[in-house]
Amino acid sequence: MSNFFIYLGMGLFSLVFLCLYRGVFGPGVLNRIAAISAIGTKTLVILLLMGFIYDRVEMFIDISMVYALLNFIGTITAAKYLEIKREV
Amino acid sequence: MIRLPVICYSFLVARYSNEYQETSNEQPATSNETMTQVTDDIIIRTVARILIPFIQLYALYVIMHGHHSPGGGFQGGVILGASFILYLITHGLEEAKIRMSEVKAGLFSSFGLLIYSGIGLLCLILGSNYLDYGKLSAILRVIPAQARSLGILGVEIGVGIAVMAVMFSIFFDISTGGILPEDEEGGQEGR
Amino acid sequence: MEVTVLIQTADKAFEILEKAREEARELLYSAAKLTSEAKSLAEKRETRAFLSGAQQSRVALRNFAITFLILFGFWILLSGRFDYFHLALGVICSLLVAYLSYDLLFFNVRLGDFRIRARRFFQSAPWFLGQIFSANLHVAYLALSPKMPIDPQILRFKTKLESDISWVAMANSITLTPGTITMDIREGEFFVHALDKKVAYDLNTGEMEDKIAHVLMEADHVYIQDVLDVSRIFGALK
Structure with a gap:
């Protein structure tokens, strides 16, 4: 079972690089924000998989919740900032 | 050794302040909206309203369980400050001031530092090192191990309060540019 | 000839006087009615404000209690420790958060159903x-x-x-x-x-x-x- 989680995590990790490409080279700020938010959700799942691998889910759930919260608030703040500036 | 970071910092500050001035000279602000205004988006407002109590409780959980699970004073304080920042950017300055204003944030940051240094100095007064909680067992009337646990808890509460207040006031200063609306009006009336 | 003209003008003057008197009476009546209505409206508003104030405090108390219960359940779900120390910490933290934001969770919701x-x-x-x-x-x-x-x-x-x-x-x-x-x-x-x-x-x-x-x-x-x-x-x- 642990092998299964490791391979799943590796697959998600390779998908993170696709999002990272969009975040680095993506045209415009909106693409970058969406890419970073997607990276955040993938990191959350990878953290939970790490918890399963190391048999300490209750610890990694705390970390992943913090990550999700800060990702949410950061995305909202960036969106509001762009709404005010009106230049993308 | 300390000169290098200072030089880097001053260089960065000079560079970014120049850039900021250049851009502000070229393009004056297009709208009067600021970060601290009420959003007209009903989804964001409602979701933030429902989420904020749970975020705050989660922050307190991270602070209180810092000695059993990951996290602690700093992380919990960051989450608590983020909840207030979320309230500020979704519900506007007027409503956010009822819950947390800049004056309150300054008071809370000093209060948190007072708790932290007070516990440390208490250990010093009781005859051991600074922040050596073992001696607190004389006051709390428990065994030294438990006294250490309680002392760390108190220090983390202090750190959490201070971090929350400082994060909030940094965001407040950046988003309002250090100038509050009523300050401007009062200043104009004064002149 | 002149006498008839005089009589006619006198009649007209009396008519105008009658009209003016009626208008003045109507004005007085309407003024009295308006003042009484305004007074009753003010009384009603006062009683309504009194009642709604009482109701508001009751609703706030109910919201506080329900928010506290929900948050304490959330705390137990998060913490998973059932010794007295951690439960007391949970009660204190839930009370603090419920005090900070009791009006956020139930803003515009009907609760009965x-x-x-x-x-x-x-x-x-x-x-x-x-x-x-x-x-x-x-x-x-x-x-x-x-x-x-x-x-x-x-x-x-x-x-x-x-x-x-x-x-x-x-x-x-x-x-x-x-x-x-x-x-x-x-x-x-x-x-x-x-x-x-x-x-x-x-x-x-x-x-x-x-x-x-x-x-x-x-x-x-x-x-x-x-x-x-x-x-x-x-x-x-x-």
Whole structure:
């Protein structure tokens, strides 16, 4: 079972690089924000998989919740900032 | 050794302040909206309203369980400050001031530092090192191990309060540019 | 000749005087009526303010208690430690957060029918999950097919839902379904971005709206209001 989680995590990790490409080279700020938010959700799942691998889910759930919260608030703040500036 | 970071910092500050001035000279602000205004988006407002109590409780959980699970004073304080920042950017300055204003944030940051240094100095007064909680067992009337646990808890509460207040006031200063609306009006009336 | 003219003018003068007197009387009457109405209105407003003040404090207390219970349940779920020290910490923290934000969790919600709502939610949850699953398959087909037969469009429709909490539930379930994203809500008007025609058609049938109105009991509210109107008209006819 642990092998299964490791391979799943590796697959998600390779998908993170696709999002990272969009975040680095993506045209415009909106693409970058969406890419970073997607990276955040993938990191959350990878953290939970790490918890399963190391048999300490209750610890990694705390970390992943913090990550999700800060990702949410950061995305909202960036969106509001762009709404005010009106230049993308 | 300390000169290098200072030089880097001053260089960065000079560079970014120049850039900021250049851009502000070229393009004056297009709208009067600021970060601290009420959003007209009903989804964001409602979701933030429902989420904020749970975020705050989660922050307190991270602070209180810092000695059993990951996290602690700093992380919990960051989450608590983020909840207030979320309230500020979704519900506007007027409503956010009822819950947390800049004056309150300054008071809370000093209060948190007072708790932290007070516990440390208490250990010093009781005859051991600074922040050596073992001696607190004389006051709390428990065994030294438990006294250490309680002392760390108190220090983390202090750190959490201070971090929350400082994060909030940094965001407040950046988003309002250090100038509050009523300050401007009062200043104009004064002149 | 002159006498008749004099008499006529005197008559006219008397008529004008009579009219003026009547007008003055009416004015006096209306003034008296207005003052009495204003006084009664002020009294009513005072009593209403008094009553609503009492009600508001009671509602605030109830909200505080329910928020505290929900938050304490959340704490136990998070903590998982049942010794007295941690439970006492949980009580203190929940009280603190409930004091800080007791008016945030229940802002515009009717509470009395919570059990029916929860039952309906669990009854209609499989439908939502099935909808999300089928839309997932459809979007995966769109993304993986080499021709990429997408047809992006922005739908704009007025909803029959009334309260903001049901608007938000509707918007979130639209966003949760792959292929459609709620962009904005402006006074009950939804702006939805749809990826292709089939997804847009599924949204336009209004089935999701009906389900949400059923879960959040919007339709029952409208129904009761209709019955009240009909009964009033019937009474008037009788």
